Amino acid sequence: MKKEIYQNPFFKANPVTVLVLGICSSLAVTVKLEPACVMALSVTFVTGFSSLFASLLRNTIPNRIRIIVQLVLVSLFVILIDQFLKAYAYEVSKQLSVYVGLIITNCIIMGRIEAFALGNKPWPSFVDGIANGLGYGMILVALAFIRELLGSGTLFGHQIIPAGWYEAGYMNNGLIILPPMALILVGLFIWLQRGIQKDLIEK
Amino acid sequence: MNTNSNTYTIIYSTVMVVIVAAVLAYVSVSLNGKQQANVNTETRQSILSSVNLGQGADEASDKNAYVEQEFNKYITDSYLVDAQGNKVDGDAFSLALTAGLKSQYDIMKQANPDVSKLTLPVFVCTLDDGSKVEIFPIYGAGLWGPIWGYVSLKDDYNTIYGATFLHKGETPGLGAEIATPNFSNQFIGKSIFDGGSLVSVTVVKGGAPEGSAHEIDAISGGTITSRALENAIRQWLEYYEPYLEKQKAER
Numbered sequence: 001m002k003k004e005i006y007q008n009p010f011f012k013a014n015p016v017t018v019l020v021l022g023i024c025s026s027l028a029v030t031v032k033l034e035p036a037c038v039m040a041l042s043v044t045f046v047t048g049f050s051s052l053f054a055s056l057l058r059n060t061i062p063n064r065i066r067i068i069v070q071l072v073l074v075s076l077f078v079i080l081i082d083q084f085l086k087a088y089a090y091e092v093s094k095q096l097s098v099y100v101g102l103i104i105t106n107c108i109i110m111g112r113i114e115a116f117a118l119g120n121k122p123w124p125s126f127v128d129g130i131a132n133g134l135g136y137g138m139i140l141v142a143l144a145f146i147r148e149l150l151g152s153g154t155l156f157g158h159q160i161i162p163a164g165w166y167e168a169g170y171m172n173n174g175l176i177i178l179p180p181m182a183l184i185l186v187g188l189f190i191w192l193q194r195g196i197q198k199d200l201i202e203k
Numbered sequence: 204m205n206t207n208s209n210t211y212t213i214i215y216s217t218v219m220v221v222i223v224a225a226v227l228a229y230v231s232v233s234l235n236g237k238q239q240a241n242v243n244t245e246t247r248q249s250i251l252s253s254v255n256l257g258q259g260a261d262e263a264s265d266k267n268a269y270v271e272q273e274f275n276k277y278i279t280d281s282y283l284v285d286a287q288g289n290k291v292d293g294d295a296f297s298l299a300l301t302a303g304l305k306s307q308y309d310i311m312k313q314a315n316p317d318v319s320k321l322t323l324p325v326f327v328c329t330l331d332d333g334s335k336v337e338i339f340p341i342y343g344a345g346l347w348g349p350i351w352g353y354v355s356l357k358d359d360y361n362t363i364y365g366a367t368f369l370h371k372g373e374t375p376g377l378g379a380e381i382a383t384p385n386f387s388n389q390f391i392g393k394s395i396f397d398g399g400s401l402v403s404v405t406v407v408k409g410g411a412p413e414g415s416a417h418e419i420d421a422i423s424g425g426t427i428t429s430r431a432l433e434n435a436i437r438q439w440l441e442y443y444e445p446y447l448e449k450q451k452a453e454r
Binding site: 059060079083084095098151174 | 206207211212215216219220223226227230231234237238241242245348371372374375376377423424
């Protein structure tokens, strides 16, 4: 298997900062670290297994309905995740609320199935799916780290900013909790990446 | 084989959908008990926390069992009351779940509510010192989704002993703050009657004045959620009012 398959999604072809996919959910679930981590793991599970099954079925899928077949596969895994979270991680499932269901609409998953799994063997497809899920998750966790620390003064719900700072006049940044500020943060990440990786800059 | 023929496409999609549906149905049925137990535990825990109990639940090794045990220990009675303040028969706990509260809220929000259909749950809690506190659920529409909660009154049927609020999808850090103790603890000690009339509790911008009997501080940036909560509490207390008056008269 080529190294690029599991290396590229983390930096050179990161689904969020390079392919600019999955932006909506990365703005919505990154207010706190815990839901962001669960979301990252859920998306990784769904991309991995839907890519695996799409690849296993790739020679049997009728071409005319292939998008619908992919959609059914993806929604199968998303509903499974949703049901298991409700049964075994009830608190987190409440925090994620509708966004678990909305994993179905995450473009990374359909994108990887269309672009990779339908033309490759099951094992590389599975690895590609997992790597892309983790590449997405990495950005999610980075965003949530910044947003929770500056927006709530906590990390994983534990108070980080000392109470003394608040007495001295420090205030949590209310703006960073709102989605627009997350979009600006994603923009900064993309800027940073393009600064490092010059070949991404359009002529 | 021609994978593009109509017959193949139809058979393929039918078989796939049936298999996927069977898998999902199986998972849903087998996890249903566990999910319902979580929902019940959450409701019991919220009811307990509205009387400032049940804090040890998150440290307990078996949370569901711990919460159920505490609930059965402290919640000594529960019944339904109608809009005239009479007790009626029925299962109070199932109506105190969000689905049950919603069914009552759906009756209330109609243009001409048929109040004779209302049956509202009330829980009686006996505290460690023997005093009794009654718990009244509330439910309403927040900014993004439903908000609900449990307000407990001391046996003067006027002073708030504690309160807990929950929400489905209010903005984290803003409207969602109604679910934090910092917000709900403000309700402790407020009174819902002024003279003989029900005034409920109002949220005010810029800080409630010190010692105010009916006002609490709204959430900055969460005005719509704060207002919605205020309305929900008032609306439900108005329906509970006949019951409260009766209880006060009997005392």
